[in-house]
Amino acid sequence: MTQTIRDLALACRDAAQAVAELSTDEKNALLRSMALSLEDDTPAILQANASDMAAAEAKGTAGAMLDRLKLDSGRIAGIASALREVAELPDPVGQVTRSEVRPNGIRVERVRAPLGVIAMIYEARPNVTADAAALCLKAGNGVILRGGSEAIHSNTAIATALKRAISAAGVPEAALTLMTDLSREAMVELLQLTDIVDLAIPRGGEGLIRFVAAHARVPVIKHYKGVCHLYVDASADPELALRLLVDGKVSRPGVCNALETLLVHRDIAASFLPDAAAALRANGVEMRGDGTTRALVPAAAPATDEDYAAEFLGLVIAIRVVDTLDDAIAHVRRYGSDHTEVIATRDEANAARFVKALRSAVVMVNASSRFSDGGELGLGAEIGISTTRLHAYGPMGLESLTIERFVVQGEGQVRHPPKA
Amino acid sequence: MTQTIRDLALACRDAAQAVAELSTDEKNALLRSMALSLEDDTPAILQANASDMAAAEAKGTAGAMLDRLKLDSGRIAGIASALREVAELPDPVGQVTRSEVRPNGIRVERVRAPLGVIAMIYEARPNVTADAAALCLKAGNGVILRGGSEAIHSNTAIATALKRAISAAGVPEAALTLMTDLSREAMVELLQLTDIVDLAIPRGGEGLIRFVAAHARVPVIKHYKGVCHLYVDASADPELALRLLVDGKVSRPGVCNALETLLVHRDIAASFLPDAAAALRANGVEMRGDGTTRALVPAAAPATDEDYAAEFLGLVIAIRVVDTLDDAIAHVRRYGSDHTEVIATRDEANAARFVKALRSAVVMVNASSRFSDGGELGLGAEIGISTTRLHAYGPMGLESLTIERFVVQGEGQVRHPPKA
Structure with a gap:
């Protein structure tokens, strides 16, 4: 088996060169x-x-998970249409991001590869099987997909369809x-x-991501969770x-x-808080707050340190x-x-201070945290979100699947010309 | 001791926020x-x-190593002048690399942080103690320096001088x-x-770098060695x-x-090869070649596979x-x-093919491999060279010590406006 994974990966690397x-x-x-x-393969995929x-049903899998797993012809059409959208995106490969002629006459270009x-x-x-394949290939890469065991038949059927097209294009199918x-x-x-x-x-989920981070020797770009804050400044438009x-x-x-946590200036x-609480309650949101919050919002339960660190992934909010x-x-x-933070304010200095003082990947001034998404931020499509402060930070699009290299054009320049 | 390294690093992180x-x-x-x-501290540093x-002398350290270790007042002045040069470089932090207004009116900026x-x-x-500190601080970072034991007194004296200035600027000296x-x-x-x-x-050296790569869990940007090639195309100007x-x-x-290897079109x-061999011999370069090379250059020894993979770090060249x-x-x-490759050619199509087919960080057309250097390529100063295809590829300057984040300015836009 040791030989096999390495062989698979080597074949993908060779195919990546063709891509x-x-x-x-x-x-x-x-x-x-x-x-x-x-x-064409819709029946086989279904x-x-x-x-x-x-x-999954026989194993008693939860409903949300079943919903993520389920495909129907509409969803397959959606996946196909996402592939066509990636085809419409600008190609980052070959883009010259900078070009400069140095004093000695060499032209130094930075080129995306x-x-x-x-x-x-x-x-x-x-759907990740097709989405990730499309983005990786469009950016000129090979991709190795390791999906969950619960989706193995679906993933295999999707990959089979995609590989047929790759092969027909004269590219080794190991590219996917x-x-x-x-x-x-x-x-591992x-x-x-x-x-x-x-x-x-x-x-x-965070468990999978922590497992990958703990065992990888290759570079990993990841985010564990999004504990996004909204800070309502004293000057905010309520x-x-x-x-x-x-x-x-x-x-x-x-x-x-x-959003997971609401911070409100005293x-x-x-x-603000009574109106906010009424709106949250009307939407079925459970509130957990500090003492000052609870004095203003009696319906709020006491918040613990864990609540302030939590990604609830549901209708709960921590308030301070x-x-x-x-x-x-x-x-x-x-x-x-380090994911996304929002300030609601009418004070430009406070907005600037909030942006500069926080190191999160995305900081919003007077806009919803829900815009922290590749599509919404103009990247076209999203391969993931990074809170790793290296290479990419925040939502990652096609460009995140490339690197800038140096291409130099000269006319025989040397660093140490021989003495005349 | 476990507590101490972590404490040191935590203090550096807090100080980095101030930087x-x-x-x-x-x-x-x-x-x-x-x-x-x-x-000011020149006497203490000397x-x-x-x-x-x-x-080092008592340990019988080799001459090249002693030369790298040695400081004199001229070298200290050079280090100080390098610090002043970093002060003159443009600050990457806060640079807005892209700015776009989305259809919903939010302005999405990418800002270097x-x-x-x-x-x-x-x-x-x-000198790395001062150079690296200057580049890291200029890019708004904290830096933890772990130099070699043979330079510990010199490094400590240099760090003491630098920290005094950091402290005087009101920044916690743990920034360095x-x-x-x-x-x-x-x-570890x-x-x-x-x-x-x-x-x-x-x-x-490669040993140190491999040790770091093998033991690090944090991201590492590195290059093991530079096996740089010159390919002399049939169309080259000899x-x-x-x-x-x-x-x-x-x-x-x-x-x-x-350069480590010369490739010549048949x-x-x-x-070309007899003239090349004469020039190499005149400069004391030992040659190792394949059969065809040796037929043209009798002075060349036979080249092995190891020779073609070698970074000689001396006056030896492999030829094929x-x-x-x-x-x-x-x-x-x-x-x-993946470091640097050069093609000498008068054929534009061959140049383009060479550039595209090779994935090395730097590819030169008709220019010396010796320009593969941050200063020569216009980066101002160099913190290192990366052959890791992530974040930075090739010589790394100030910009490589930053990341692009998203800053969004809105006027209350939300992703799912409530139905009217």
């Missing part, structure tokens, strides 16, 4: 043909998905490699192939703040850019009244996850 | 005052260096933390502080190619951007005659180190 040399038009044509192939669903081989480690969602050995040992082996795998991106609060907490509480707490902007900043520094 | 909030002017003033402080030198805490692991050169526990255990502990250290940069060859191999053979080999450009590319892919 790297495709033109933009060739890559876009490939993505469109992958979409067609997926649509049948494979049915056996995954039956196995593919990373190489990317390992995606993910859980139940079979789906791991079928789903043992932890095989995953993959994550230690430092001479082959350039980057691992885990997507899923209606605006309320809008951000409800959108942030209620519009989709199970995702990482949902000067606005007495007027703070004396100053600096106290709000200190709270975020202590409990935050 | 991150300094303005450009404040950082530049700090760097200039560090330069002054270093000059005295400390004398005891390092005495200990400091990485956080950087661990520099290096060997004998005491010099490790004095030089045990391997302490280094530092390299595993994934919640504190954002990046480790090892600089030195005089130009000869110039690149001599400069690349001879001007400073002990550095990573020196159609030009008979005319190739049948085609593709064979040259295949050779570089097999034996290369």
Whole structure:
């Protein structure tokens, strides 16, 4: 088995070289043909998905998980259409990001190039199989996909459809490699192939991500969780703040850019918090607050340190009244996850201080935390979110799957010309 | 001891927050005052260096190592002047690299921010203590320096001078933390502080770098070695190619951007190789070649596979005659180190193919490999060179010590507006 994982990865690396040399038009044509192939295979994919669903139901899998696993023809059409959208995105590969002629006449260009081989480690969602493949290939990379065992039949059927298109385009199909050995040992082996795998991106629950981070020797870009804060400054427009609060907490509480904690300046707490509490209660949100909050909002339960550090992934919010902007900043520094923070304010100096003092990947001034998403921020599509302060920070799009290299054009310049 | 390394690193992280909030002017003033402080302490630094030198000599340390270790007042003045040069460089922090207004009116900016805490692991050169500190601080970071034991007195004296200036600027002096526990255990502990250290940069021999890579849990950006190739295309201007060859191999053979292997197209080999061999011999370069090379250059010894993979760090070169450009590319892919490759050619299509087919960090067309250096490529100063295809690739300057984050300005936009 040791030989096999390494062989798979080596084959993917060789195929990645072929992908790297495709033109933009060739890559876009490939993505469109992958979409067609997926649509053609709809019956086979649905049948494979049915056996995954039956196995999951037999195991008593929870409803939310079943929903993530389930495919129907509408969802498959959606996946195909996502592939076509990736084809429409600008190609980062070959982009010249800077160009300078040095005093000695050499032209130094920075040019975007593919990373190489990317390992995606993910859980139940079979759509990730196609989405990740599309983004990795568009950026000129090979991809090794290691999905969850609960989706293995669906993932295999999707990969089969995609590989047919890859093969038809004259690219070795190992450019998309789906791991079928789903043992932890095989995953660990993959994550230690430092001479082959350039980057691992885990997507899923905190447990999976911590496992990947603990066992990987290859670089990992990840985020564990999103503990996103809304700070309502003394100068905030209360209606605006309320809008951000409800959108942030209620519009989709199970995702990482949902709000988990509300911080309110004491000067606005007495007027803001009762209205906020009414809106939260009307949306079924459970509140946990400090003493000052509870004096204003009797319905709030006492908040613990764990509540302030929690990603609830549901309709619960932690609330604290703070004396100053600096106290709000200190709270975020202590409990935050470097994901996304929001300030509601009419004071530009306070906004600037909040942005500068916090090191989170995304900081919003008077906008909802729910915009912390590749599509919403203009990246086109998202391969993941990074709270690792290296290479990429925040939502990651196609560009995050490339690296800038140096290309120099000269006319025979040397560093130490021979003495005349 | 376990407590101590973590405590040191935590103090550096807190201090890094203070550095991150300094303005450009404040950082530049700090760097200039560090330069002054270093000059003021010249006698103490020379005295400390004398005891390092005495200990190294007593241990029978090799001459090249002694030369790297030795300081005199001229070298200290050079270090101070390098600090002032870093003060003159543009500040990457706060640079807005992109700005876009989305259809919903939110403005999405990408803004450069400091990485956080950087661990520099290096060997004998005491100048790295000051150079690395200057670059890390200018980019708004804290730095933990772990130099070699042979330079401990020199490094301590330099750090003492620099810390005095840091303290005087009102920044906690832990922003520059010099490790004095030089045990391997302490280094490993530092390299595993994934919640504190954002990046480790090892600089030195391949042994040190492999040790760091093997033991680190924090991200590492590194290069093991530079096996740089010059490919002389059939269409090359022979005089130009000869110039690149001599400069690349001879001007400073002990550095990573020196040439190690010469590849020559067979159609030009008979005319080029004898002249090349004469020039190499005149410069004392030992040659090792394949059969075709040796038929043309009787002075060349037979080359082994190890020779083609070697970074000689001296006046030795491996030579091979190739049948085609593709064979040259295949050779570089097999034996290369992803550092720097050069093509000498008058054929634009061949140049483009060479650049695209090779994934090395730096590819030069008709220019010397010796330009693969941060200063020469316009980065201003160099903190290291990366052949890790992530975050930075090739020579790394100030910008490599920052990350792009998202700053969003809105007017109350939400993702899911409540239905009217």
